[in-house]
Amino acid sequence: MANDHLSKQFDNELEALRSQVLQMGGLVESQVRGAIQAFSNGNLSLADQIVATEVRVNAFEVQIDTDCSHIIVRRQPAATDLRLIMAVTKVVTDLERIGDEAHKVARMARQIHEHGVVDVQHFANIRHTGDAAVNMLRQALDAFARLDVEDAGRIITEDRVIDFEFKSVIRQLITYMMEDPRTISTSLDIIWIAKAIERIGDHSKNICEQVIYIVMGTDIRHTKLEMGADGKMFPKA
Amino acid sequence: MNGLVLRTMAMLLAAALGAIATGLLLADHWGWALFCTTLIALLAYHLRHLALLNRWVSGASTDPIPESSGVWDEVFAGLYRRHRLEVRQRRRFARLLARSQQAGRALPYGVTILGPDMQIVWCNDSAEAHFSISRESDIGQPITNLVRQPEFAGYIKSANYAEPLEIATARPDELILSIQMVPYVDSHHLLLSRDVTQAYKLGIMRRDFVANVSHELRTPLTVLIGFLETVRDLKLDASRSRDYLNLMAEQGHRMQSIIEDLLTLSTLESALQPPGDERIDMAALLAQVRNEAESLSAGRHSLSVEVEPGVDLTGNTGEITSAFSNLANNAVRYTPPGGSIRIQWRAAGDGAEYCVTDSGIGIAAEHLPRLTERFYRVDRSRSRETGGTGLGLAIAKHALARHQATLAIESEAGKGSCFTVRFPRSRVLAVQPRSVALN
Ligand SMILES: Nc1ncnc2c1ncn2[C@@H]1O[C@H](COP(=O)(O)OP(=O)(O)O)[C@@H](O)[C@H]1O
Ligand SMILES: [Mg+2]
Numbered sequence: 128m129a130n131d132h133l134s135k136q137f138d139n140e141l142e143a144l145r146s147q148v149l150q151m152g153g154l155v156e157s158q159v160r161g162a163i164q165a166f167s168n169g170n171l172s173l174a175d176q177i178v179a180t181e182v183r184v185n186a187f188e189v190q191i192d193t194d195c196s197h198i199i200v201r202r203q204p205a206a207t208d209l210r211l212i213m214a215v216t217k218v219v220t221d222l223e224r225i226g227d228e229a230h231k232v233a234r235m236a237r238q239i240h241e242h243g244v245v246d247v248q249h250f251a252n253i254r255h256t257g258d259a260a261v262n263m264l265r266q267a268l269d270a271f272a273r274l275d276v277e278d279a280g281r282i283i284t285e286d287r288v289i290d291f292e293f294k295s296v297i298r299q300l301i302t303y304m305m306e307d308p309r310t311i312s313t314s315l316d317i318i319w320i321a322k323a324i325e326r327i328g329d330h331s332k333n334i335c336e337q338v339i340y341i342v343m344g345t346d347i348r349h350t351k352l353e354m355g356a357d358g359k360m361f362p363k364a
Numbered sequence: 365m366n367g368l369v370l371r372t373m374a375m376l377l378a379a380a381l382g383a384i385a386t387g388l389l390l391a392d393h394w395g396w397a398l399f400c401t402t403l404i405a406l407l408a409y410h411l412r413h414l415a416l417l418n419r420w421v422s423g424a425s426t427d428p429i430p431e432s433s434g435v436w437d438e439v440f441a442g443l444y445r446r447h448r449l450e451v452r453q454r455r456r457f458a459r460l461l462a463r464s465q466q467a468g469r470a471l472p473y474g475v476t477i478l479g480p481d482m483q484i485v486w487c488n489d490s491a492e493a494h495f496s497i498s499r500e501s502d503i504g505q506p507i508t509n510l511v512r513q514p515e516f517a518g519y520i521k522s523a524n525y526a527e528p529l530e531i532a533t534a535r536p537d538e539l540i541l542s543i544q545m546v547p548y549v550d551s552h553h554l555l556l557s558r559d560v561t562q563a564y565k566l567g568i569m570r571r572d573f574v575a576n577v578s579h580e581l582r583t584p585l586t587v588l589i590g591f592l593e594t595v596r597d598l599k600l601d602a603s604r605s606r607d608y609l610n611l612m613a614e615q616g617h618r619m620q621s622i623i624e625d626l627l628t629l630s631t632l633e634s635a636l637q638p639p640g641d642e643r644i645d646m647a648a649l650l651a652q653v654r655n656e657a658e659s660l661s662a663g664r665h666s667l668s669v670e671v672e673p674g675v676d677l678t679g680n681t682g683e684i685t686s687a688f689s690n691l692a693n694n695a696v697r698y699t700p701p702g703g704s705i706r707i708q709w710r711a712a713g714d715g716a717e718y719c720v721t722d723s724g725i726g727i728a729a730e731h732l733p734r735l736t737e738r739f740y741r742v743d744r745s746r747s748r749e750t751g752g753t754g755l756g757l758a759i760a761k762h763a764l765a766r767h768q769a770t771l772a773i774e775s776e777a778g779k780g781s782c783f784t785v786r787f788p789r790s791r792v793l794a795v796q797p798r799s800v801a802l803n
Contacts, residue, residue, distance in 0.1 A: 153512025
C-alpha cells in the first residue's frame with residue numbers, strides 16, 4: 128500500500144518533469160517563430176522580445192536539470208524511468224541551444240533591417256526554410272509529448288530537406304555577393320541566419336532521437352535510419 | 365399472497381389428501397411413499413426453475429428470459445415485462461447520449477473537457493482541428509503539453525478566466541483562436557475555442573486602410589500647402605507663379621482622382637447584388653476602352669484590339685467599363701514606349717473572356733497575390749508618376765466579382781503581363797444571328 132502510494136507520487140513527478148520540458152519547448156518555439164518573423168518583416172520590437180525570453184528559457188534549463196538530479200538521487204529510478212530522465216536532460220540542452228540560435232537570428236535580423244542594403248523580399252527561400260524548421264521543432268515536441276516513435280522517425284528524415292534548402296540558400300547568396308559587392312556584409316549576416324536555421328533543424332532531430340531512445344531503449348544517434356516496407360523507420364545496423 | 369406460494373400450498377394439500385386416501389385404501393407405507401414421491405417431484409420442479417433463474421441473473425443482461433412452465437410462468441412473465449421495459453429505456457438513453465455527443469461534436473465552437481489536472485478528457489471535432497489534438501490518442505495528456513504557446517500556459521496558470529484569450533495556433537496555416545475556460549462539474553473545465561481568423565484579418569485590413577487613405581491624401585496635400593505658402597510669402601514673377609499654380613493643380617487632381625476611386629469602391633461595396641441584367645453592347649464598350657487607352661498611350665505603343673462580334677454580356681455597363689479600362693490603362697502605364705499591347709474579347713469555353721496582354725515591365729511572383737489589395741503597388745514612385753492611385757485593380761476585382769467573373773494574372777518580371785477575365789455562361793448572352801447585323 129505504502130509502496131503503491133510512493134510509486135504514484137513518483138509517476139506524478141515524472142509527469143511534471145515532462146510538462147516542464149514541454150513548457151520550455153513552447154517558449155523556445157515562440158522564440159524561433161518570432162525570430163523568423165522579425166527577419167521577414169523587420170519587426171524589431173519582436174526581436175527585442177526574443178532576447179528577453181532568453182532569460183526565462185535559461186531559468187527553465189537550470190530548474191529542470193536540478194529536478195532531474197533530485198529525482199535520480201532520491202528515487203534511484205530503474206531502467207525505463209532512468210532513460211526518461213536521461214533523455215530529458217539531453218532534450219533540455221537541445222532546447223536551450225535552439226533558443227540561442229533563435230536569439231542569433233533575431234540579432235542578425237535587426238542588423239540587416241537597420242542596414243537596409245538588401246531587400247529581404249529576395250530571400251523568400253530563407254523564410255521557407257525557417258518555416259520548415261519551426262514546423263519540425265513543433266512536431267518534434269508533439270512526438271515527445273505523445274512518445275510517438277513513428278512520428279519521431281518520420282521527422283528525422285525531414286531534416287534532410289532543411290539541409291538541402293540550406294545549401295541552395297548559400298548558392299544563391301554567393302551569386303548575389305559576386306554580382307554586387309556592396310551586399311557582402313549583409314549577405315554574410317544572412318548566411319549566419321541560414322546556418323542558425325539549419326542548426327535548429329539538427330537540434331529538433333536530436334529531440335526526436337531521444338523520443339526513440341525513451342520508448343525503444345535504443346540509442347540511434349550516429350546511425351542511419353531506413354524506411355521499412357511498411358513505411359516505418361528503423362535504424363540500420 | 366402470491367400465486368406461486370398459494371398454488372404450491374394447494375398442491376401440497378392435494379398430495380397430502382391423496383396420500384391419506386391411499387393409506388386408508390391400501391396400506392400406510394403406500395400412502396407415505398406416494399406423499400414423498402410427490403414432494404420430491406415438486407421440489408425438483410422448483411429447483412429446476414430456481415436454477416434457470418439463477419443462470420439468467422448471473423448471465424449477460426441481454427440474455428432472453430428462459431422458458432418456463434406451470435406456476436413459475438407468472439413469475440417469469442413478470443420478469444420478462446420488466447426486462448423488456450429496461451431494455452427499451454436503456455436504448456433510449458443510449459440514443460439520447462449519442463445524440464447529445466453528436467451535437468457536441470458538430471458544434472462550430474471547439475469544446476474540450478479538461479480534468480482536474482488540465483488533462484484532456486474529451487473534445488469535439490472543431491477542437492481537434494483547432495489544437496491539432498486527437499480524441500482517440502490524446503486522452504489523458506495535459507493540454508499544455510500539446511498547446512504550448514506561453515500565453516496559453518500563462519492563461520491556464522492565472523486561473524482568471526473572466527476574459528477570453530486570443531492566441532495564434534502553431535500550425536503552418538496559422539489560425540487566430542479566441543479561447544475561454546469555463547468551470548464545469550467536479551473541478552473539470554470546459555475549454556471553448558472559436559476561430560476568429562477572419563475577423564482578426566478584417567480588423568487589420570481596416571486599420572491598414574485608414575492609415576493608407578490618410579497617407580495617400582497627405583502626400584499631395586503637403587506639396588499643395590508648400591506651394592501655397594511659397595506663393596503667399598514670396599513675391600514671384602508671373603511665369604514662376606504660373607508654374608507653381610500648375611503644379612498645385614496637378615496635386616489637386618491627384619487628390620481628386622484618389623477620392624473618386626474611393627467613392628467608386630464604396631459605391632461598389634454598398635451596391636445591391638445583383639448588378640442588374642441590362643444588355644451590355646460589348647462592341648461599343650470596347651471601342652471606348654480602346655479610345656481611352658490610345659489617348660493615354662499617345663502613340664507610344666502599338667495597340668491591337670480584337671473583338672469577336674455578337675458576344676454580349678448582361679450586367680452593369682459602367683462597372684464593366686471601369687474594370688476593363690483599368691486593365692487596359694495599366695497595360696499602357698506599365699509598358700515602356702515602343703512596347704505592344706493586345707486586347708482581346710472572345711467567347712471561350714462555356715462563357716466569355718477578356719484578355720489584356722502587354723510586353724511591359726511585368727510583375728515578380730511574390731507581388732501577385734497582393735496586387736488587388738487597396739493601395740498595393742509594386743513600385744510606388746512609378747505608379748504615382750503615371751497618375752495611378754493604387755485602387756484600379758481593387759475596383760476591377762470588385763466590379764468583376766459582382767458579375768461572377770474571375771481575374772487571373774500571369775506575369776514575369778521584365779517580360780510582360782497577361783490579365784485574363786473570365787465570365788461564366790450565365791452572364792453571356794446568346795450570339796445574335798449575323799443576318800440581323802448585316803441588314
Ligand atoms: N500590366 C501591368 N504590368 C505591370 N505591373 C502592373 C500591371 N498592372 C498592374 N500592375 C502593378 O499593380 C499595381 C496595382 O495596380 P492598380 O491597382 O491599377 O494601381 P495603380 O493605380 O498603381 O495602377 C500597380 O502599381 C503596378 O505595380
Ligand atoms: Mg492602375
